[in-house]
Amino acid sequence: MDEIDQKILKILMRDARISQKELAAKVGLSAPGVAERVRRLEERGVIRGFTIDVDPEALGYPLQAIVRIRPLPGKLHIVQQLISEIPEFGECDKVTGDDCFVARLYIRSMKELDGLLDQIVDKAETNTAIVKSKPVERRMPPLSPR
Template sequence: MELDDLDWKLLDLLQRDGRMTFTDLAKRVALSAPATTERVRRLEQAGVITGYAAVVSPRLVGLPIEAIVRVRVRSLDTPRFRERIVTLAQVLDADHVTGDDCWLLRVVCRSTAELEQFVEQAQRYGDTTTSLVFSSAVRNRPVTREVVEGIVSR
């Protein structure tokens, strides 16, 4: 799908505030509310916009331990790993990747004991490496036109 300047402006605004009303969006892009609504609906129907969500702080809801768990899953165990580990509630993100590790999991837990139990479950399917997250410099960065067009700014 070819996106024009207006589409990119709408995407930028909605990625920063998914609760923005069509009226507010329309004002920000200098269009009528119906035209803005139609543009956004077209982006949704094309699959460019895949959803809207609240971003919740795991720490503030009782999940202070965050870790990246890398797993080198044995190939025959991949279906069971997807079924039994990737579906666990502690897994916020699960990326099947190339390289030495097959999976990168971002997990949150109530305690280090819970993290230990999670890692022990994952180890049934292969070797693991676990890193505790101290902080995250970038989270949920918007996808921008500059990234798509390969423009690097400093």
């Protein structure tokens, strides 16, 4: 990936809705040239998609919880399926270590948190932390080695 590809990615990370013409002007290429580079980045799997950033609080979810989940013996696949079916789980990583999953829950209240965790309590142990703030928002990894 050369410097122009890196510039394209940085600009698209800030504004995925930028027009091809405007993107081309910012990186010093023609619109067809930029379109070709973006297409190649997609084909190589560097760009997986274009999305929006939605504020959960604006949708009525003022609280977020990080939940570490350790399925009981023989319950791993059941717990994984349950997590995927509960829409308040906004994301989940399968991890190494004592816990099998680390997930982010979007919730309206502590009562709602209890109700959601009650759905898996007989199949897994959980450890929950309420998110106070996000000092680092989700970002892409560095584009070039340090």
